[in-house]
Amino acid sequence: MGKIAERPETGKLFFDFRFGGKRCREQTALDNTPANRKKLENILKRIEAEITLGTFEYHKFFPNSPRAKEFTKQAELMRTREAHDTPLFSTFAADWLGEMNIQWRRSHASTVEGTLKNYLNPHFGEKEVGCITKKDILDFRASLAKVTTRSGKHLSASRINRIMTPLRMILSEAANRFEFSSPYHGIKSLRVPRTDVEPFGIDEVKQIIETVRADFRNYYTVRFFTGMRTGEIDGLQWDHVDFKRRQILVRQSLVQGRLEYTKNDGSFRTIEMSQPVMDALNDQKKATGNMEFVFCTRTGGPLNHNNVTKRVWYPLLRHLGLRKRRPYQTRHTAATLWLAAGENPEWIARQMGHTTTEMLFRVYSRYVPNLTRRDGSAFERLLLTEFDAKTDPSKESD
Template structure:
């Protein structure tokens, strides 16, 4: 920090929170000195430019406050995941004040957790921490987020297993009627298991042939068209409904029925969630755009949907590969006939 004079005018020059400031004071050196002292005091008290000193709070205490917020404002699933994330974060940051957490502390946490966990699991912790610290800024506990500039770990491509047409045929043959309908809904709509089992008849519009998915992973409502094959099945089920929940009766023993059917159909390495991949994969292979698939799946980030794009490329390649404008000319059929005791080759006709 310093004062200096230029063309008879006094200025102050100082750095605060990594930023350099220069202020024009006027023609009085005394005023410049007093102003500089005042700024020094404000910086010491973190009151510079109207910024008040933050409330100090320990990480574990703040975690409790954040979880109260999460319980009210997040889905039950997200809240449960946050509890798991915060347990791990507390083990590392317990005893630290929020204001004392530095980027290097977060890098150390990332490195330590990476020793025993997959990148995806570590990244879920970091995403939770980022949101916690952003909230801390809103609530007056922090001036800035120490996670700014921290990169997430690189994750390997997600699993992408979908059923072949032959596997679909074998699997459906082995399923009892109730479970079979749920599996068909998954393959025709791409809905998640929880979305299907929580579906109410009020969300099934048979007149307009649409399903309205309310309880989604991303907390965003989405609309899915009902195709002809599924429409007839749902229409039949609607005629004999006994509950507001669409699959109240069909859901009985679903897990066991599905597992047993997979074994009998000799379908290996397949999970219920892979039915969603099956829906998306066949959509892409039939020519649907990635943007349409994103909308139907309810993906917030297009990157998640882009993993299906290679299927479109493969089918385009296959289609283009069938083109052949330079086919080799087929040899003309030859005829062998006898001439004066000798055999002569002719291209004129084929003897039958």
Template structure:
């Protein structure tokens, strides 16, 4: 009892363990100072530490995780540390997304976003300011759309720092792309933006691909002739083809090596095969028909394509460079199919069904300018695919 009376205020003993008691955010907290024998010197140290903690609390500079990283109180106050960096929160957010079962393609996109933010990785989370983000935006050479996607990813990750009490507000929310990025200098031209190939460009692509690798040419020819999404072409199986009715059943897509269902319910569809599509399949038969279930494969590996990114890197970019055609994403084969049929004055309900849309509304949304241009005009030359 005599020892207890001599203890400084806020310092107590439980057995041989020194404890300090303080109030933080209205909560009475008691923390043991492990591995410190209850000697007079250590008791004086505990008193000094308690005074330091109380001073930091008064100045709003106290971070619970820094002082007590293993405390059960972190469930109340968060595990945020002032030593935490931006990359720590990006990694935490990615891990949480993976646990939630978010689609593989989205995870791949998030990883690319993380990589693009590398200049901020080592910035302490407490030092992240709108000024740093403004500088990053000013120096980026990407499109406005891509910049928004990257900031959205960063914003979601940094929200956890606010939850952990390291930040009073999310600095990313105070910065907008429109304000700091010259959106006119870098046009928003991504994979899904409509920028179709002309008939002459299609012929040049297929002619070049035929001279490089016949399997590449078959894949590109089929994509141009069907308007299927590149991920759907990757997942195409021989068993999905009706050689009598000249149709193909589309029900799956391959994204980063994973087979999944089509993008929408309407995407699960049966489409008609044109003579060009049949010709591409007939030519491809001798390569894969007897060997496996997938129609198109990487000829260097003799295995199905891992995904559209593999096609783009190994075959598409090289073919376009050799052909002299201006680069566009592989997805433009789908847009080329749509605009070519619109130019012929096709039935829009039929086209929507072929492409896996619920109705013509999506066609107006994506191809409105082409519909206006070709309204009532059927004299435009249709897309002619030649080897």
């Protein structure tokens, strides 16, 4: 156990403790007074606690000490020795991807594969996974901010974070397996600006449904009044439409041309059909009832959402003079229309596939000013009532 002692020749206090198998004495400029002793004893407690936890860094407490340089050099040599026992980043990443594939949807695995191929392996592939430093990571992230897309725009903070996530996971797993400290520790994700939803008003919805080409009228009616995601409606099959109970069973999603499990467990849900949706699906059954998919091509195959967006959706918005918005805004529209109609928020959350109502109030409430009377009007009425009663005796109760 360390101690605080006095040098007789100077009367100054010094630290006396053991670290790394060596006795360490570090001089201070403080006189031997009770206050100074207490101050240094508290520092010594911190030092010993960090030594016990294995987090002590000599140079942080004694930056000018020769011992600091000695211990820092030893730590670097030790880390380098350990790092050289680790595989190349590209090799370890390939093994890690193979192990993780079984847990992921095919679309997510494909995205991670693309991130490794296009970004991570070109930069880190030939480095030993244990030799990658925090500076390497930060330099890489800074380089991503300079990358431009085909449209000439820089990568967004959200996109950069998605690229960095597999890197963080790979380094964390490697650190656990090869027993070194992950260099990613302490690096926070970039702050992502909040994006605003842009739902359509009921008049705009009516205009779109009345104007869209006839073979897509039922499709957009169902999109606007169920809040289904693109993959969910494109992957909807007649087996999952229950006309008797007036329900749509969301059990799968079309992702990159393949049917997969829903986005998450909450998305596995049952949607109640309103009358417009019921009518649209009954009408659609006349056209595609003998096919597997509810909305499909002439040959019965599933729709390609990119083609539909480019050839039907965007031209329609331009024709109507409406602001260009992604088809996903039909989902936001369903939520705001339900809220504006006064539907129970818990019921709406279930229809949307949300496990709680938190997102509903956080994302959509501003489009419905009187939702749960949170616009201040109830408070204003209370004040008016109370002040009127006090200023007008005729309004006071007997």
